[in-house]
Amino acid sequence: MANRLADATSPYLLQHRDNPVDWWPWCDEAFAEARRRDVPVLISVGYAACHWCHVMAHESFEDEAIAAQLNEGFVAIKVDREERPDVDAVYMTATQAMTGQGGWPMTVFATPGGDPFFCGTYFPKQQFGRLLTSVTTAWRDQRDEVVKQGAAVVEAVGGAQLVGGPTAPISAELLAAAAEGLAKEHDQTYGGFGGAPKFPPHMNLLFLLRHHERTGSAEALELARHAGEQMARGGIYDQLAGGFARYAVDAHWTVPHFEKMLYDNALLLRVYTQLWRLTGDVLARRVADETAEFLLRDLGTPAGGLASALDADTDGEEGLTYAWTPVQLTEALGAEDGEWAADLFRVTVAGTFEHGKSVLVLGRDIDAADPELVERWQDVRTRLLAARSERPQPARDDKVVAAWNGLAITALAEHGVLTGSASSRAAAISLAGVLAERHLVDGRLRRVSRDGRVGAPVGVLDDYGCVAEGFLAVHQITADPRWLRLAGGLLDVALAHFRTPSGGFYDTADDAEKLLTRPADPTDNATPSGLAAICSALVSYAALTGETAYREAADAALATVGPLIEGHPRFAGYSAMVAEAALAGPYEIAIATDDLDDPLVTEAYREAPAGTVIVAGAPELPGVPLLADRPMIDGKPTAYVCRGFVCDRPVTSPKDLLARLVR
Template sequence: MNRLASATSPYLLQHAENPVDWWPWSEEAFAEAKRRDVPVLISVGYAACHWCHVMAHESFEDPAVGGLLNDNFVSIKVDREERPDVDAVYMTATQAMTGQGGWPMTVLAAPDGTPFFCGTYFPRANFVRLLESVTTAWRDQREAVLQQGAAVVEAIGGAQAVGGPTAPLTAELLDAAAEQLAREYDSVNGGFGGAPKFPPHMNLLFQLRHYQRTGSVRTLEIVRHTAEAMARGGIYDQLAGGFARYSVDGHWTVPHFEKMLYDNALLLRVYTQLWRLTGDRMAERIAAETAGFLLDDLGTAAGGLASALDADTEGVEGATYAWTPAQLVEALGTDDGQWAADLFAVTPAGSFEHGTSVLRLARDIDDVDPEVAARWRRVRGALRAVRDLRPQPSRDDKVVAAWNGLAVTALVEYATLTGDAVTAGAARDIAGVLAERHIVDGRLRRVSRDGKVGEPAGVLEDYGAVAEAFCAVHQLTGEGRWLTLAGELLDVALAHFATGSGGFYDTADDAEKLITRPADPTDNATPSGLSALVAALVAYSALTGEPRYREVAETALATVAPIVARHARFAGYAATSGEALLSGPYEVAIVTTDPVGDPLLLAARRHAPPGAVVVAGAPDQPGVPLLADRPLLAGGSTAYVCRGFVCDRPVHTVDDLLAQLA
């Protein structure tokens, strides 16, 4: 029976024709395991995952393996991006049992969902031996199996426990976090740590705000060096823009080729803010190209942005992207082909597999003569045209609420800095999809696809990232509805996700009950639910003048202050909000008849302190608290600047405004 055929998840649809009798995650699947008195196989992955594809080809497409599973297990397939709550619970179990985690994740559990064996990728022979051994143990040693499961549940319950020490997130603590990052910084290659190397976007956002507050040259240099190393490396698509998930080496050369929406959204913010603060031309170019990648490559026909581009093309990782010197000459001719080989570091030996190379930028093209820049653009366009004729990676086109929220915030920041109407319109349209499709009966749904909203309930990161996005669109448009929507989502989050001790669970109190209720406060590939919510609370409080939301944010940050102190690399988004609170954040209202191009507005956006909110429009716009009771003085545009609910005198000139923002 094909139970996956109607799934909204492209990952589940990839497995719909397997000989394995898959069930989606459901109460019915566990009831069936209980009825048959067999264990459960829970297989967790996502559509763009290379090793998920490998295990599928080796095992789940094999009729013999399918028969073994169907006879002895109830098999459940889970898209980790649709059900991050399920993924979080069993990832904690996997890490507790093995010391590491990753995808595909392979969990064997009792019919009540209690895990007793966990792992990740298994080659076919190992997987078959595992299934045979578990079948025997379930029949002959069940009590020992169940005892092991109980011990795992106890361990993960402790790992997910809420409460614990708290401390204010002070300037001293944030300075110490910046110093810790400086000690862990790779001064040769940029970034932090070794292979595999992930773009440290949230740490870079924190460091940029720390630089704004402190003027630390060292902090800024870490950001600039890392940003340039990534942009020139193979992890960045030199032809089409967009960043891959990570590099398999420590120097950004060979990527794991999947491109994720969340990485590119967060990196768009990094390069936009780096450009805003320094005028760096490389950062300006990468921001523009990354914004273009989001809209051109991830935009969906039904609205919203797709989750990812696959790592594989027709089962081969990186096949779309790699080149040989001969292929460059064939595409461009001898002169341009040899020039491109030098520019993109394509050698006969190759940097990837089978003598092929991943394109990386070996020469500067942002500060060169116009003739060189024109040649680069021409060569780049020609190679892109040739590459577009190759087979292309598949796309996971489900729309994830949290990741689209991150993208909206990034696109708004880019649009407000550049004045680009296309990007601004796209941000508003995507926000509209989230508001009109993903909010059902006042609650967020996690995913949609082809215009149809899915069943999975939104988790905390969805509420935080979408509320922050609505606050951003409110500032972009001056329309009150977005602020109202943000407040409604935040009120739901405060009512249904709070722990009672200042922190937050990742799932609502009325969500499906799992073997434990996840509550992970650390920032990893994306902001934690807590960090995302705090960012939205800080912005909303500044935009509305309601201090209780700020107080909730400060209390929540106090619960993660020990993580900031000890493990700064895993608290970058929380630290970013900490910098905003230290700054004020500033609340800037520009009362004007030109809410698009007023010089006061442009200056406020260009020179905004960390976390500042900026709104422009006519006096007393409905639903816009920052414009309430603030008239045009002396008949001209007027700037009102407040900080932490304390206001300066109104000003009319750019110079006076900049003095107040300094």
């Protein structure tokens, strides 16, 4: 026997390639080996930036005695949840059904047929060793009961993922109830929703911003603004280098779990870009710019594409790179600036983190300060970041995930066109090219690549939805028909291979690997649900092409999550965001022009509600339906404003365009 992870594309699997455990990757051969040896299977699921995954690996999987016990009595399979979200979803449902909770690392004992019969998460070394002994004994002496329990779990998992429940068509009343539900859970002191641990509610904020634009709700805008400000000034935001951590362990955003994920930062880039567009807030603009810079600087990979994450740990210690003491500030800045920085960033002798260290937070409003103070602050940040760069740095999970890069493409395209950032615009186009040329294989998406080599796992629904969204965003900022055509192809695959009989969507294709059940989870988790992402792309594609069948498919799918949006909006923020665009029309704006810098174009992007589709380009541009039969009037740039496939008369002045967008 031998460890079989050396050739994996997943950085998480590669972290375990030197374990004395005889790991298998997820494959049919592993289960066949379990049947041949007549032993149970251990399925261990995690991801590269997971702190407790590292702890369990160090305590148990690097231990010779534990490894020997595993190798003798089990076939051990290691799974990267980010590479195989379908496998993760099925066994996470089983874990939650058996234990009432879930998380990573996820530890599942299963029959050679894959039926789970005992599930858990992190186990300390001694407890894990005893568990291995107990499972081995039960498999030997109580096989019938073990198999029966596994069958019962499989039945429960299947029941939990049944589709075809109650529906509710999207309406103004339903979305108002969702906004009201979020307002009831709002933390009036620190912003956001719920208590510790506190995750950035990016998808809920995107919904609230669109709700504000459609209804004029001041409360919805304030909920989003308050959360945005508190997060930006907290320790969850990297005050030196930009970018957000995965979550805060407290309710006031001070101490983060230090991993930085691509998907969080892509979604938050959209939040802060839209906050700035709607309010003109200088803090929101700065955070948007710095988050875009973080994505390109710290997550860009040599082969193209954006890496998945920065690790929570540095040399096995959380916060080693990021936390400071007053003495360390003085060493980096000198006595006077060190004392000033300690006051500004609230670094105390007692510390806000561990071992007398503090996480940097922005203790007061510095963006609106006088120019000399702002200049001092920027100088201090630059010097502290230089000092921090000399410390050990967290590892990086450099696999490129299609869905998460799709989210980044959309965010960068929005940031580029709204702020005028040439780097964000160019990055969005470049990333789209990477996905089209590397991840799109024979018309179907592959989920991951690494070092320019595409991995075996096939794309799941959120890959199709998020990448199609990204392609449509690039089509709008370039008027290049290639991206519209590619997005349409992805949506056609989704409609042909992922739809449920009730009009919703499964998370896996009908011709994908058969698992215990076929997952169909409509709830948002760390990322948008696949259903929400595909609906977003369907709504935009229909508006851009005039092909109403795609809109009808989106409306049918959104109706399947209507009760979820209304009753549990915190878990359906992205679907609610899409529903806002659908209910608003969405607006469709075609601008016939030879000058993309014309004020008419700028006004359209700045003033049109989020969710609007906009294409500006030469009249009658081939392959661009939104510009078809829409000439310039009297040789002037001309905007054609439509809503829900119904159009107003064309306008040639920014003032008249704005009047078309006011309800």
